[in-house]
Amino acid sequence: MSTPTSNYVNCAGRELHYMEWGAGHAETVVAWHGLARTGRDMDPIAAELSARWRVICPDTIGRGLSQWSADPAREYSLEFYERLAVALLDQLGIEHCHWLGTSMGGAIGLKAAAGALRGRIRRLVL
Secondary structure, eight states, X not given: OOOOEEEEEEETTEEEEEXXXXXXXXXXXXXXXXXXXXGGGGHHHHHHHTTTSEEEEEOOXXXXXXXOOSOHHHHSSHHHHHHHXXXXXXXXXXXXXXXXXXXXXXXXXXXXXXXTTTTTEEEEEO
C-alpha cells in the first residue's frame, strides 16, 4: 500500500482535485466516484490497487476539493465531465488507462470509452 498524495490540475478551465496512489507504477487506473460523492470514496480500493497500479481518484467539479462550476446548467453534465476526463488524462500524460466507476463515474467512463477516450480506456469496470 502506498501513501496517497493530494493534487490539483486545471482541466477544461476548472481546477480539479485528485488523489494519486502508487505513483511509481507504469499502468494507471482511474477510479471515478458516484453522483453525490467524492474521490475519497475510492480510498479503500485505491489502497489495494496501488500495490500494482497508479490510481487516480478525481473529485468531479462541484464535489470534494474541486472547483465549483460558474455555469452549472452547462457544466454539471456528462458531456462536460467527459471533457474533464480527457483533460485530466492529457494533463497527467496518461495515454492508456483502466477505468473503475461507480454510479455517475461509471456513466462518465461509458461515455468516454465510446467517445473521446475510445481506445485509451483499456478496461471498464462499473
